[in-house]
Amino acid sequence: MSFNRRTFLGTATATAAALAAPMVMAAGHGRPRVVVVGGGAGGATAARYIAKDSAGEIDVTLIEPSRSYYTCFFSNLYLGGFREMSSLGHSYGGLASEYGINVVHDWAVGVDRDAKTVALAGGGSVGYDRLILSPGIDFVDGAVEGWDLSAQNAMPHAYKAGSQTELLRAQILAMPQGGTFAMVAPPNPYRCPPGPYERVSMVAHTLREINPTAKILVADPKDKFSKQGLFEEGWAKHYGGMIEWIGSDFGGGNVSVDPAAMTLSIDGEVTKVDVCNVIPAMKAGRIAELAGVTEGNWAPVHAADMSSRIDPNIHILGDASAQGDMPKSGFSANSQAKVCANAVRGALTGSTVFPARFANTCWSLIDTDDGVKVGATYEATEEKIAKVDGFISETGESADVRAATYQESIGWYDGITSDMFG
């Protein structure tokens, strides 16, 4: 990088800001201000790129309640015993110390779009010239009959990584011999399309070692799912007979749960289960709704710069956005963040804005050294982010290819997390 971090933290900050001042489009308050809400793959990346590339010309504030961020991606590998939880945790210290980002550990609880301020749960508010919302997902109320957030200890969702993931693993390890692990899979669209099925694979991997007569039951409101051929091949090969998947054709979408009784009803048939992982239908993180930039469950955006179709001063990244063809994934959010950062910087400082380009690749682990992947490239059109080209791992690939794919996924994890946090 041509940008020198030490210089940036010193007097160069003021100098750069002064030099840039004439072209700044901030309304009478010095450096233009960008506020980013949500410090995940979208928000952390956007904050870092804007701070890094503007070299002090833009004042960047990141609002994120968690002191440590645990990546949802790779949290299934923790369930399979392939990663320690600590290896998934990342601090925001580098974004503050090396990039000069004002990291505020608080909840954003409201947006005043006329005053251009974000209200914080701890009191006070932060003003912005551009607001970037990257809040991830929340769950749709009443999506699974019998389940709400008060039931998440009895029946964890584990779809926001951290304590929920640790709870789910503890429950899996405590299952009685020959017990049943159940999953209620979510309807489209949702975060990480292959995620539930990689999770099933990782749970099967753990159970095969410690509880080989256990069963896994998946109730799914969909009639097909991401990488289905690859997962089903792997499940038959590695976990023969352990996993039963019930799709919508067989009532997989007609479910209710009773967290007190630990029962799951699928199309009227009630089963007593030992662990029940309920992954409800999803919607944009609540702050998007509070800001009034959602239509239905998601926040529609223009593909060229990820700006809201409702408010041009707000951009929405990642899972929360309705953008078109990209899957809701950490990789997608990271890709969208860089396009958005380039556009926001251009709008605020006059720097060159290059055309949008997006990409995504999702790796999944089925068993030890059996990794698969799917990916695509995308471009911005008037109506959406549109797919250009793609690929998917093939069934019947050699063990060497699958092992190399898994190694590659480990490299990707290090790559994207250093792209997010520096």
Added chain:
Amino acid sequence: MRASELMMSLFLLAAAGMAAADQGGDPELGAEVYRQCSGCHQIGEGAVNRVGPHLNGVFDRPAGQVEGYRYSDALQRAAAGGMVWNHETLDQFLKDPRSLISRTRMSYRGLANQADRDNLLAYLRIYSDSPADIPEAAPTSAAMDHSVAPEVLAIVGDPAYGEYLSGECTSCHQANGEASGIPSITRWPTEDFVIAMHAYKEGIRPHPVMQMMASRLSDEEIAALAAFFQDVD
């Protein structure tokens, strides 16, 4: 005097013993193993630095000393600590590069098979024993698995555009040049970078993600990326 003579004799004996240990390897078989290295390292007469430093005279050379090669910070630290490439350190590095130098930019998982390493070391030894007399027929291969038209190689890339485009690379390849399962792409000679990307673009190199990413890059965009990554520090 006697004592020092004795020491010298012991030293020579020890040196002879170490040389004998090397002789367990077969340099001809080592030449086959070396093909894995030749994408990045040249060896033999006329060898120059490419993605990696040339390997002539590597035995008993202090680490990080090849003129004109820009080493990773990690390797420079090892060099500052006085590391020397000898049979032991080379064997360890080849077995598991990151166990010896944890943040090396060398994107290689390691050679687990002891016989392969012995053969490879025997092969490398040929180009070290007598640097003045390097075999003429030696391969000087580089990342030349594909030919790119001279006018395409001659395009001077725009590093500013390359920096923007690099965002597509750094979702996987680390900008600081570290590698763990995905290769380092920083500080490559632009020619090697351009050739590699065109090889993916045309489907000659097999990786599906790289083929997809390269397929929509124009000649100018590839040159821009090469120009940017060449000087990433």
